[in-house]
Amino acid sequence: MKAEIIAVGTELLLGQIVNTNATFLAEEFANVGIDMYYQSVVGDNEARLEELLSLAESRSDLVILCGGLGPTKDDLTKQVVAKHVGKSLVQDPKGYQKLVDFFAKRNQEMTENNLLQALIIEGAVPLENETGLAVGMLYVDEETQTNYLLFPGPPNELKPMVYHHALPLIAKQFLQKDHLISRVLRFYGIGESRLVTELADLIENQTNPTVAPYAKPNEVTLRLTVKTDSKEWGNTQLDQLEQKILDQVGDYFYGYGDQNSLAKVVVEQLKHTQQTIAVAESLTSGLVQATFGEIPGVSEIFKGGVVVYDAKMKQDLLDIPKELLEKEGTVSEICAREMARNIRIRSNSDYGLSLTGVAGPDKLEGKEVGTVYIGLSTPSRTLVQEFYFPRDRQSIRQNAVMAAFDLVRKELLRK
Amino acid sequence: MKAEIIAVGTELLLGQIVNTNATFLAEEFANVGIDMYYQSVVGDNEARLEELLSLAESRSDLVILCGGLGPTKDDLTKQVVAKHVGKSLVQDPKGYQKLVDFFAKRNQEMTENNLLQALIIEGAVPLENETGLAVGMLYVDEETQTNYLLFPGPPNELKPMVYHHALPLIAKQFLQKDHLISRVLRFYGIGESRLVTELADLIENQTNPTVAPYAKPNEVTLRLTVKTDSKEWGNTQLDQLEQKILDQVGDYFYGYGDQNSLAKVVVEQLKHTQQTIAVAESLTSGLVQATFGEIPGVSEIFKGGVVVYDAKMKQDLLDIPKELLEKEGTVSEICAREMARNIRIRSNSDYGLSLTGVAGPDKLEGKEVGTVYIGLSTPSRTLVQEFYFPRDRQSIRQNAVMAAFDLVRKELLRK
Numbered sequence: 001m002k003a004e005i006i007a008v009g010t011e012l013l014l015g016q017i018v019n020t021n022a023t024f025l026a027e028e029f030a031n032v033g034i035d036m037y038y039q040s041v042v043g044d045n046e047a048r049l050e051e052l053l054s055l056a057e058s059r060s061d062l063v064i065l066c067g068g069l070g071p072t073k074d075d076l077t078k079q080v081v082a083k084h085v086g087k088s089l090v091q092d093p094k095g096y097q098k099l100v101d102f103f104a105k106r107n108q109e110m111t112e113n114n115l116l117q118a119l120i121i122e123g124a125v126p127l128e129n130e131t132g133l134a135v136g137m138l139y140v141d142e143e144t145q146t147n148y149l150l151f152p153g154p155p156n157e158l159k160p161m162v163y164h165h166a167l168p169l170i171a172k173q174f175l176q177k178d179h180l181i182s183r184v185l186r187f188y189g190i191g192e193s194r195l196v197t198e199l200a201d202l203i204e205n206q207t208n209p210t211v212a213p214y215a216k217p218n219e220v221t222l223r224l225t226v227k228t229d230s231k232e233w234g235n236t237q238l239d240q241l242e243q244k245i246l247d248q249v250g251d252y253f254y255g256y257g258d259q260n261s262l263a264k265v266v267v268e269q270l271k272h273t274q275q276t277i278a279v280a281e282s283l284t285s286g287l288v289q290a291t292f293g294e295i296p297g298v299s300e301i302f303k304g305g306v307v308v309y310d311a312k313m314k315q316d317l318l319d320i321p322k323e324l325l326e327k328e329g330t331v332s333e334i335c336a337r338e339m340a341r342n343i344r345i346r347s348n349s350d351y352g353l354s355l356t357g358v359a360g361p362d363k364l365e366g367k368e369v370g371t372v373y374i375g376l377s378t379p380s381r382t383l384v385q386e387f388y389f390p391r392d393r394q395s396i397r398q399n400a401v402m403a404a405f406d407l408v409r410k411e412l413l414r415k
Numbered sequence: 416m417k418a419e420i421i422a423v424g425t426e427l428l429l430g431q432i433v434n435t436n437a438t439f440l441a442e443e444f445a446n447v448g449i450d451m452y453y454q455s456v457v458g459d460n461e462a463r464l465e466e467l468l469s470l471a472e473s474r475s476d477l478v479i480l481c482g483g484l485g486p487t488k489d490d491l492t493k494q495v496v497a498k499h500v501g502k503s504l505v506q507d508p509k510g511y512q513k514l515v516d517f518f519a520k521r522n523q524e525m526t527e528n529n530l531l532q533a534l535i536i537e538g539a540v541p542l543e544n545e546t547g548l549a550v551g552m553l554y555v556d557e558e559t560q561t562n563y564l565l566f567p568g569p570p571n572e573l574k575p576m577v578y579h580h581a582l583p584l585i586a587k588q589f590l591q592k593d594h595l596i597s598r599v600l601r602f603y604g605i606g607e608s609r610l611v612t613e614l615a616d617l618i619e620n621q622t623n624p625t626v627a628p629y630a631k632p633n634e635v636t637l638r639l640t641v642k643t644d645s646k647e648w649g650n651t652q653l654d655q656l657e658q659k660i661l662d663q664v665g666d667y668f669y670g671y672g673d674q675n676s677l678a679k680v681v682v683e684q685l686k687h688t689q690q691t692i693a694v695a696e697s698l699t700s701g702l703v704q705a706t707f708g709e710i711p712g713v714s715e716i717f718k719g720g721v722v723v724y725d726a727k728m729k730q731d732l733l734d735i736p737k738e739l740l741e742k743e744g745t746v747s748e749i750c751a752r753e754m755a756r757n758i759r760i761r762s763n764s765d766y767g768l769s770l771t772g773v774a775g776p777d778k779l780e781g782k783e784v785g786t787v788y789i790g791l792s793t794p795s796r797t798l799v800q801e802f803y804f805p806r807d808r809q810s811i812r813q814n815a816v817m818a819a820f821d822l823v824r825k826e827l828l829r830k
Contacts, residue, residue: 012441013451013453014441014442014451015439015442016442016629017438018433018434019433019434022430023434026427027430030428030429036428036429036430037428037463038455038456039427039428039455039456040453040456041453041454041455042453043451043452048452156807212431214426223431279722283708284705284708285707285708285717286696286700286704286705287701287708289722290699290700290702290705292701292724293698293699293701293722293724293774293812294808294812298724302700302725303724303725304697304724304725304732305701306719306732307708307719307721308719309708309717309719313762316761316763317719317721317761347725348727360711394709397708397709
């Protein structure tokens, strides 16, 4: 089944917002084995959307549209698709009831234009919008054998609709016996080009399963994918391939999965050993702690910490002697060591993590922009590593955060 | 001049990376007055790219391609464009010299495939790549009067090439006397739909200048754009329109510009009055401080603070009495008040900002997920505001950060 994505919205065309919906849809539909051949963006313009629909119909079996299902004048996606397939729009009773309830609950009057959101193409299967009001739909044009999926534009409405309603429906109606099983391996500390060079043989000579590398910010992932009608056979193939990969670059491997991260791995490790951590940050200014805070349930292992951006704060909040800071500098191995040890003690945690360095734009204490010291104080020792990330301010901070989580991860693995 | 963007890369088609290049190119070219009608994504596939080029040639005057200029086998953009326009590829001497120097400096041998990066379409104007090796180009097909711009895919190579080489060239070769002047106004605390309703007359009846609203995460921007051959006349039009807008929704206006933010406005305010701030965060776990840390030069006014994620940390780092926390709860007005006051005093800052609340997934101390207290201690008083953001964990944290910056901004305006 050949598919393509059409994102509708002038704000996309003018570059006012990033087309993350296309990325999301592409990945989710590719994951269930639907072949993606094109993505397009078109403005809120009837004639150009119609033109694109004709083109899509001629080259794809499944046309996935997102955006333009709302109540305002520039929302015209379903109107144009309905016209294109020669159908009228009819009311979806469930969607209509939801609208009525929504406004009643808020004691607001429902303006006429809101009713648009409950209309679907005659003969379409409605797709429930769990987090919004505009109903989505699947319409199958029997004449041309083209399938149209229509989704709302806001990502928080689109995603539940895709996960809970569209993908199950698609799986039931269209997918053959063969399906894809994927596994994502994550690597830190090795660049994409080196990883690809190391694994060149594996990447080039594999046909089923396949290996696809992707560079993410400061890390690389490998997606292993096997096409099979047997889950067991498929998983054995992936296991064998994974083993070959880890034999070569296992030193850099840290975890599985699309949604995983170094921070999540560290949180799991600490939960497993029921230990706690606190953080003292200078150049990263709270970024390590904010990254911990993104993870639900992190309070079990993460206590908090300090942001000692100012030199005086290092004295006041962490009791680092003024003389030491003046002699050694705030960007120094010994300062990182003191920060890590003191935050561990002050917070009564098992681990104390610290970061100090120069994020730029200017040199600090004669140290180059990009110089970073990361300290880790454990129940048995305190270690400090020096890094050099000669990049821009945001990249230096991001690199330092990743390096800090990796340092903790490796230390926890030593046990 | 009608333009469209074609991003080339299977990784985009499969949703492995977000197509931020299209967003960037769309915005930059729209800003100089080039009309954007389509964006497409196509994989690293010769036949489908060729098909798309034929379509683009039939509907656009300027075809902007990005991606596929590198040295590997799947990089085929310039090869396909060259074939499409019936030209061969020739070496760009400057690009070749850069390659030679690059490898010489690193004492590495240059493999044959690298030479591909210095090839351009015969007759094209090369565009220098300041941060990479693959040369870009502008090729004008005299026969069809179609212009092709070819850019590398990595954003850090694409952006300097566009800013320093492509846009100046385009301005010289193609743009008429009329050009666009834009101004972006930023609003916080009003939703897009309400803003649009309030300004309905202005938005609908303006033709030159125009008003375009865009919803960003937790804020809304309005872009005012005037088409003119007189900078002075254009700016007067924008001034008048801005005044009309601010008469209606000025209460929510906080600043100008595409790259601005509430945090940057607060930093400017504090720099102006030469005052300092420190922060105590609970539910946001360092996110306010990390947001400060993104801004170069922030150390002048931002001292740092604490992340008191754990209840005990609120006692240990901020000396909030255990009894008070037990009686009132950590998610309470009085806790926010104590946090703000104590971090101000401990850090010897002019302002102390605090955030405590429930980010979820579970209720805390009987308080609903989304409940947030934000405190601000100033030299003359301490105020606390209660908020309720019934959303998911990440949104609650983001909303709280924005609300905190807005609270500081408004307090600083009172003077």
